[in-house]
Amino acid sequence: MKILVCISKVPDTTTKISFTDNNSKFNEDKVQFIINPYDEWYALVRALELKETLDGTVTVINVGKADNEQIIRKALALGADDAVRVDTDPADAFTVANEIAAYAKPENYDIILTGKETINYNSGVVAGMIAELLDLPYVSLASKLDVDGNNLKIEREIEGMKETLKVAMPCVIGAQKGMAEARIPNMRGILASKTKPVKIIAPITNEIHVQSVSFSLPPEKGAVKLFSPDNVKDLAEALHNEAKVF
Amino acid sequence: MVLVFAELGNGNLKKTSLEVAAYAAELAKNKNTECIAVAIGNANAGELEKLGNCGIKKVLHADDDKLNSVYSKAYSKIITEAAKNNNADTVVLSHNSTGKTIAPRIAIKMNAALLPGVSSLPDGNNFSKTVFSGKATAQLAAKTNTVVITLNPNSFKPHLTSDTASVEKINVSIDAKDFDYEITGTEKESEGMVPLPEAEIVVSGGRGLKGPENWAIVEDLAKVLNATTACSRPVADIGWRPHHEHVGQTGITIKPNLYIAIGISGAIQHLAGVNQSKCIVVINKDPEAPFFKAADYGIVGDAFDVVPKLTEAIKQIKSS
Numbered sequence A: 001m002k003i004l005v006c007i008s009k010v011p012d013t014t015t016k017i018s019f020t021d022n023n024s025k026f027n028e029d030k031v032q033f034i035i036n037p038y039d040e041w042y043a044l045v046r047a048l049e050l051k052e053t054l055d056g057t058v059t060v061i062n063v064g065k066a067d068n069e070q071i072i073r074k075a076l077a078l079g080a081d082d083a084v085r086v087d088t089d090p091a092d093a094f095t096v097a098n099e100i101a102a103y104a105k106p107e108n109y110d111i112i113l114t115g116k117e118t119i120n121y122n123s124g125v126v127a128g129m130i131a132e133l134l135d136l137p138y139v140s141l142a143s144k145l146d147v148d149g150n151n152l153k154i155e156r157e158i159e160g161m162k163e164t165l166k167v168a169m170p171c172v173i174g175a176q177k178g179m180a181e182a183r184i185p186n187m188r189g190i191l192a193s194k195t196k197p198v199k200i201i202a203p204i205t206n207e208i209h210v211q212s213v214s215f216s217l218p219p220e221k222g223a224v225k226l227f228s229p230d231n232v233k234d235l236a237e238a239l240h241n242e243a244k245v246f
Numbered sequence B: 001m002v003l004v005f006a007e008l009g010n011g012n013l014k015k016t017s018l019e020v021a022a023y024a025a026e027l028a029k030n031k032n033t034e035c036i037a038v039a040i041g042n043a044n045a046g047e048l049e050k051l052g053n054c055g056i057k058k059v060l061h062a063d064d065d066k067l068n069s070v071y072s073k074a075y076s077k078i079i080t081e082a083a084k085n086n087n088a089d090t091v092v093l094s095h096n097s098t099g100k101t102i103a104p105r106i107a108i109k110m111n112a113a114l115l116p117g118v119s120s121l122p123d124g125n126n127f128s129k130t131v132f133s134g135k136a137t138a139q140l141a142a143k144t145n146t147v148v149i150t151l152n153p154n155s156f157k158p159h160l161t162s163d164t165a166s167v168e169k170i171n172v173s174i175d176a177k178d179f180d181y182e183i184t185g186t187e188k189e190s191e192g193m194v195p196l197p198e199a200e201i202v203v204s205g206g207r208g209l210k211g212p213e214n215w216a217i218v219e220d221l222a223k224v225l226n227a228t229t230a231c232s233r234p235v236a237d238i239g240w241r242p243h244h245e246h247v248g249q250t251g252i253t254i255k256p257n258l259y260i261a262i263g264i265s266g267a268i269q270h271l272a273g274v275n276q277s278k279c280i281v282v283i284n285k286d287p288e289a290p291f292f293k294a295a296d297y298g299i300v301g302d303a304f305d306v307v308p309k310l311t312e313a314i315k316q317i318k319s320s
């Protein structure tokens, strides 16, 4: 079994978000970066579990510049066998998908796994684009994944529903909560990660489809209106008459 | 030409379909062009005509009982063909599970820019989209002539008229390899409740509720408000509540009109997924809980005392 896991670099979840260069760029100053939680906790860990039970290899791929090495090493410490970094700073989701698809095409992976979305752009479109570029089946929002011969048995969680389905490999899967439990790298993993191979490849194009023109922060909330626990009725009245939410 | 995908569920239009139809019709009007809709699978009698209520004049209907579930290849092929046949340069879908699955394929097929999860009509060429899980907004501009847009649920309120649309059946060329998977089962998770991403009122509980046996007060409040229930991440992780109720940066992002948070501290990761709610009510016994800074209304008090009183007060207002 040959698995490719796509990992993205995102700011740590506690980051206070701000922008620079006239609000056109995310301010990376003093920001801690992590592997996108959906990629790490679910896609990567499930891939490692499959490798442990069924044999095979897990390769991680990241599209990004040299400073992404830190998150790539973390993935290797968790147990990935090797890594690929496409050496370009991707400007949009299309670039990421295009580069990953181009790399993956001749490699014939059985499964290409990603997280359901990144926590910085929240688009959730890279996996679907890779699937289309490679003409592979695609299952999004997968919360469970098991191998059954040449097929995968998948559970999906979608708006108030659980769906089970069967998909033939090779295929592309977007992972969400439920698929696996997050792991912490152990000492052996960390030591081994230092010598695992990271292949650096050049990007195939610089074509982009979407430009992020500017960013803004949400307006500050006004002060909260507090009610006493003895006047809960007044809160209900305010919600009804003032906020008009019911 | 603008083409909008109107999704059906059990033969009825989904709530998100009315939102995207109204959005697409408005977008077309602003661009001085027309808007048509495409629907896939069986529709109940009179249902597709209702898209006229949102400003759509014509609906193309791929009426095929093999297509009553979403298959990403088949659906994206049909929508792309409809766009080509009608010279559409803009395709609009919902940013729900279906839209997220098929829009990327359509964008690649059309060599179009994909603008995912936009929340309003464009300002000039710029579309706004929330990023950093609700902590910021980005303005996105397409670098191509054709675009595929997915609209965030609960972002655009349709103003309904009594107009009706005409429906035209279309033939589709679908073969076995367009069904990329076989759906083997479906199970409803929250019987009788609106799914979280579409819910207009959400009542949510955190670790402050002490244990799953105490959820009745949350459920009672949700019931009088016709709301959907949600929870914080640790509550789902310990198994007090099902995973699909987990909201926040690593759960579901929601945008209801009213979000009531009970016994939730308001950690930055929780706020990220809920802070686009139009009105936030916080009930917490700790006056220093960070959630109060993000709230519109609040009560500093014991949930077990306050919540039943609130349920009762709302019941009274509703019945008067």
Ligand SMILES: Cc1cc2nc3c(=O)[nH]c(=O)nc-3n(C[C@H](O)[C@H](O)[C@H](O)COP(=O)(O)OP(=O)(O)OC[C@H]3O[C@@H](n4cnc5c(N)ncnc54)[C@H](O)[C@@H]3O)c2cc1C
Residues within 6 Å of the ligand: A013, A037, B205, B206, B207, B208, B209, B231, B232, B233, B234, B235, B246, B247, B248, B249, B250, B251, B262, B263, B264, B265, B266, B267, B268, B269, B270, B273, B283, B284, B285, B286, B289, B301, B302, B303, B304
């Ligand atoms: C990478 C990462 C991602 C995360 N993603 C998410 C996410 O997506 N969603 C999420 O929710 N969290 C997420 N978290 C966890 C987050 O940091 C908080 O730990 C979590 O939100 C706290 O949940 P809580 O408010 O229910 O519990 P607590 O923080 O324990 O708060 C309980 C609250 O209940 C109040 N309380 C106690 N008793 C009562 C009572 N009787 N009446 C009224 N109030 C009472 C307390 O004052 C307290 O404020 C994430 C964390 C990390 C590190």
